[in-house]
Amino acid sequence: MDEEDDLWKQFLEQDDDLTVPSQVLSDSYLVGFVIANIVGLRYYSGTINGRELVGLVREPLNPFDPNAIKVLNTRSVQVGHIERAAASVLAPLLDSRIISTVEAIVPKPPPRGRNPYRLPCQIHIFALPDAIPTVQCAVADGGLQLFTLDDQEFALSESVIVKEGASRNKAKERRKIDEIFALVGKDGKGIEPYEPPSDVIISELFPHQKEGLGWLVSRENSRDLPPFWEEEDGVFLNVLTNYQTSERPEPLRGGIFADDMGLGKTLTLLALIASNMPGNGVDSSSVEDVGSSFGDRKRKSSMKRAVSSRKKRKAVVDNDGNTDSKTEALGPKATLIVCPSSVLSTWITQLEEHTKLGALRVYLYHGERSKEVEVLLRHDIVLTTYKTVALDFSSSRSPLKEIEWLRVILDEAHVIKNFASQQTKAVVDLKAERRWVVTGTPIQNSSYDLFSLMAFLRFEPFSIKSYWQSLIQRPLDQGSSSGISRLQALMASISLRRMKESQNGSKRLVGLPPKTVETCLVELSSEEREQYEKIETEAKSTLREYINANTILRNYSTVLHIILRLRQICNSVALCPSDLKLLLSSDIIEDVSNNPDLLNKLSSMLQDGDDFDCPVCLSPPTKTIITCCAHIFCQTCIFKTLKTLNPRCPICRHPLSKSDLFSALPPKSPDENLKQSSGIPISSKLLALLNLLSSTMQKPSMKSVVFSQFRKMLILLEEPLKAAGFRVLRLDGSMSMKKRMEVINEFGSNKMNSPTVLLASLKSAGAGINLTAASRVFLVEPWWNPAVEEQAMDRVHRIGQREEVKVVRLIVRDSIEERIMELQERKKKLAGGIFAKKNAKEQREMRVDDIRTMLRL
Structure with missing residues (x-):
């Protein structure tokens, strides 16, 4: 990995999956492809019916094979595994990040009427230019044949996506995919406003909130096929991946509610919960869907079919807020709302201000909480935090995991943009009929932030990383003219985004004051300027040495410390210690195990600022660990790294063992008398x-x-x-x-x-x-x-x-x-x-x- 690129990624909080950073993807090149068999097809329910893209997912904790690579079809259902011989070659390259990513396609469908034991697939390998010789040698030593772009046999490649980036006919192939994206969200319908039930919602909604409610209700009651699906003669085809099935795909009942901050999304969501509850009489056939179908031509066909005959519970709420225990059938009833802990108070306040007392039964699943499923199911709303969900999923018994929720709402959902974090994986695994992502900032750093949202929404095929990378991320990173149009088409199909005012500021959506x-601009005093210039001069000298010696990444914590101290001096000299020079020496930062004073100073550095995050989970470190190479992680995150076959520091790739980890000093309480x-x-x-x-x-x-x-x-x-x-x-x-x-x-x-x-x-x-x-x-x-x-x-x-x-x-x-x-x-x-x-x-x-x-x- 380019060291300066990775450093820049950390500076700007590029919160990508640790195993495949977006900077690596953007600079990766196609090395070639190998042919390997998918095995174990008889043991899994996933099927492949045509020439299809398939997803490859590393499975390092597989009890039967630590090199396991599982194969998923476009519905995220496992088809089988890559055969052991090929997996033993590819897995170490993936784990060590020598290979940036792999993509696979099954070039030929299995014979009709036969259930084969194995199925050939082409695995396309991408890597940084410097790593290509290493990949070629490793593949050859492993007994696999690598077909490169210079080989005549490369014409055997069937991948449209690979051709898009490597073949002479890339413009033609790209146009074909772009035509598919162009059909998404072109139904031409506006948003119909919707009135919430006055016996639950006591506040009058603004016009834009009523329109937003109409959009939310219409998506939840949609009967349309999901985007990129077509139906012909009872067979359903995903036009992006060529996956075919006779089973009708479920509508995408949810999406991204991305209104600008401050437009009252919380009240609109409470109105949705009140309006679209089981047994409330909402007729889904009377609510028009907006923008979730694949083109007008397919809308007419898909609207003819009903989606589900699931029985729903009728919740009877009396004046005291008590729910009648008589139910027709157990079915999803409760809405789970997941938010940061700092936002819990907002939801509670909004419930008190905007809903009739007792009309909605609410349970706060935080702190001391019940583990009984029945207790949670007696409520209309269960409020919890991302941290609580993550903790629950690490336990053997959690009602959050057992319940199939009517809907799950992720508030401030940009916090899950790092797919590698435990809280992201936990919320993605929640079972729900309807799924909502709520954030005023769906893209904070790059388009890769959206992948975790797609995974939570289970928007296939984009919920599988290999598809997201090949269909969306790579065209964007390579500067393809079609990249941004694809992303816009995709977002138009599943999201609602309104701003408080137009781009020129002339028109306001709501009557907010300006x-x-x-x-x-603040001028430093002569004493402050002298101190600032002194440290900046030392910092520049040190960083020049790192750049010239190509060791910035190895000295990553020193660089962060320099940046932190310069920023703190701008606030007050009182924030910056006088003994900064110790941390600016390039020859002592390499191993903190030989320097207890340095370890203590790194621990102190963590306590000085709120802006230090674990680079794996991208959250403030809990049970902070400092590695021998002076990098900072959560204990849980770095322990997971140690479980890999070749454990290395995720930042500088220095070999790690448990003896190379050091606990940071326990944080001191803030000095209230400073x-x-x-x-x-x-x-x-x-x-x-x-x-x-x-x-x-x-x-x-x-x-x-x-x-x-x-x-x-x-x-x-x-x-x-x-x-x-x-x-x-x-x-x-x-x-x-x-x-x-x-x-x-x-x-x-x-x-x-x-x-x-x-x-x-x-x-x-x-x-x-x-x-x-x-x-x-x-x-x-x-x-x-x-x-x-x-x-x-x-x-x-x-x-x-x-x-x-x-x-x-x-x-x-x-x-x-x-x-x-x-x-x-x-x-x-x-x-x-x-x-x-x-x-x-x-x-x-x-x-x-x-x-x-x-x-x-």
């Missing part, structure tokens, strides 16, 4: 913030939210703000859910002498909560990902806001913060699809230039 965003009286003068940024906040004191009722990524900075701000006359509250990740709710409620109070300033952690308060009591937002420092900042702003600028909202970014002039702002702009273009216009080489060069620009190298 929001303005300003940048306040004050400016330590002899360090008030920082320039703090003075600028105090000046900006002083203008709000002219209006006693005006409230402000101050966001920072550093908990120590929030603590540092408290005393000076209180001394200036502000009534201050703090909200950060160290607080329990109960404490957070108390802080939010207290801040939202309009009583006399209520708090006027909320000091909030960007990660803990940046999503899912309502802070409309405030009308001023201050971002103390910039964050890599602009979507995170947008979420923080929209905690204030959302439905319920009555005042004009003013957002101020505090940026130190001529510092790393200005360069981070430049990177933000590039991230916005990335999320907007402009990255698809560049080829892989241009993207790689841009990333290298950005790394140097950030530190003025």
